[in-house]
Amino acid sequence: MPDISEYTPESLKELLVSLKIPAFRSKQILPWVYKDIVSDYSQMTNLPQDLRTYLSENIRLFTVDEKLRKISTDGTMKALFALKDGETIETALIPSGDGVNYTVCVSCQVGCPMNCAFCATGHMGFLRNLTVSEIVDQVRFFSMVLGKQGRISNVVFMGMGEPFSNYDAVMAAATRMNADWGLNIAARSITISTVGVISGIRNFMADPRQFGLAVSLHAPNDEIRNKLLPYNRGIGVDHLLKACKDYANVTKRRVTFEYCLFKDLNDTYEAAKELAEKLRGINCHVNLIAPNETFDHGLVASPRENVLAFEKYLTEMHVNVTLRKSMGQDISAACGQLKSENS
Numbered sequence: 001m002p003d004i005s006e007y008t009p010e011s012l013k014e015l016l017v018s019l020k021i022p023a024f025r026s027k028q029i030l031p032w033v034y035k036d037i038v039s040d041y042s043q044m045t046n047l048p049q050d051l052r053t054y055l056s057e058n059i060r061l062f063t064v065d066e067k068l069r070k071i072s073t074d075g076t077m078k079a080l081f082a083l084k085d086g087e088t089i090e091t092a093l094i095p096s097g098d099g100v101n102y103t104v105c106v107s108c109q110v111g112c113p114m115n116c117a118f119c120a121t122g123h124m125g126f127l128r129n130l131t132v133s134e135i136v137d138q139v140r141f142f143s144m145v146l147g148k149q150g151r152i153s154n155v156v157f158m159g160m161g162e163p164f165s166n167y168d169a170v171m172a173a174a175t176r177m178n179a180d181w182g183l184n185i186a187a188r189s190i191t192i193s194t195v196g197v198i199s200g201i202r203n204f205m206a207d208p209r210q211f212g213l214a215v216s217l218h219a220p221n222d223e224i225r226n227k228l229l230p231y232n233r234g235i236g237v238d239h240l241l242k243a244c245k246d247y248a249n250v251t252k253r254r255v256t257f258e259y260c261l262f263k264d265l266n267d268t269y270e271a272a273k274e275l276a277e278k279l280r281g282i283n284c285h286v287n288l289i290a291p292n293e294t295f296d297h298g299l300v301a302s303p304r305e306n307v308l309a310f311e312k313y314l315t316e317m318h319v320n321v322t323l324r325k326s327m328g329q330d331i332s333a334a335c336g337q338l339k340s341e342n343s
C-alpha cells in the first residue's frame with residue numbers, strides 16, 4: 001500500500017486522474033495532509049464520501065504509530081514510533097523557549113551504520129533506511145500534536161541514523177518539509193547533520209536549495225577522530241575539511257561543526273589550537289556540546305573548566321563558537337541518546 005506522504009501534487013494528480021477522479025481533488029487533499037493535519041481520512045470533510053473511503057482503504061495516512069511519549073522537565077518531548085514492519089524509532093520535539101516555535105529532531109534510519117564510540121544509536125547497529133514517508137511523517141505527527149498550540153519552525157536531521165547514507169529519501173523528505181504545498185518550513189531552518197560522508201556533502205552543495213549543513217567533527221586530527229568516529233578511517237579530517245570549505249565557498253553558507261568534549265582526549269589546549277588552525281578560512285560555526293550519557297563506553301565528559309577554556313581559546317582565535325545546552329536528557333532525548341525500543 002502506498003503512503004500519502006510519498007506523493008507530490010503532480011504524482012497525486014496523476015493517481016487521481018488514473019482513477020477517473022478530478023485532478024483538483026489533489027489541492028483539497030494535500031492541505032489535510034500538511035496544514036490541518038488529520039489522523040483519519042473521515043476528517044477530510046470537503047471530499048466526497050466515496051473518495052474518503054477509497055483513500056482510507058488504499059493509501060496509508062501515517063507511517064509512524066506512536067507507542068510511547070515522554071516529556072522532559074525542560075519541555076522536550078520524545079516519541080517512540082512503531083513502523084509498519086514492527087521496527088521502532090525515536091524522534092524528539094524541542095521547544096525554542098518562546099512558547100510558539102519548536103524544532104523536530106528527526107531520524108532517518110533504524111539504527112546507524114557509523115558506530116561512533118559514544119552514540120547510543122550507533123551502539124545498536126544498523127537495521128534499515130527509513131522511507132521518505134517515515135521521515136516526513138515524524139514531523140507531520142508532531143505538527144498534528146501541537147495543533148494551534150505551536151508551530152514547527154525548524155527540523156534537524158540529528159536523530160537516529162546518517163542522513164547521507166540515505167541521501168535520496170532524506171532529500172525527498174526535506175523537499176516535502178520545505179514545499180509551500182507541504183509543511184512550508186524555510187529551507188534555511190532545515191539542517192542536515194553528517195558524520196562526514198564526502199559524496200553527500202558534494203551532492204548537497206550542488207543542490208540549489210538553502211538547506212543547512214552540520215558536520216559532526218569532534219576532533220582536529222585523525223588520531224583522535226579515528227578513535228571517536230571509526231568512519232573517519234577511510235576519510236581523514238583534512239579531506240573532510242576541504243569538502244566543508246568547498247561547500248561554504250560554493251553555497252556562501254556557513255557550516256556548523258559539532259564538537260563533543262571528552263576529558264584529556266579532544267579538550268586539550270593542543271586540540272583547541274589545532275582545531276582553530278584547521279578551521280581558519282572556513283566560513284563556519286562550532287557548537288561545543290557536553291557528552292550525554294549513553295552506555296558504558298569509557299570516555300569521560302570534559303570538566304566544566306576545560307570546556308570554558310576550550311571555548312575561550314577558540315573565541316580568542318576568532319572562531320565562532322557556542323556552548324550548547326543539552327535538552328531532554330532526563331528522558332534520554334538528547335543528542336546521541338535516541339534508539340529503538342522503549343527506553
Ligand code: SAH
Nearest residue numbers: 119158161162193194195216291292335336
Ligand atoms: N549521523 C549524523 C546525524 C546524527 S546527529 C551525524 O553524525 O551528524 C547526532 C549528533 O549527536 C552527532 O553530532 C553526534 O556525534 C552527537 N552525539 C552522539 N552521541 C552523543 C553523546 N553521547 N553526547 C552528545 N552528542 C552525541
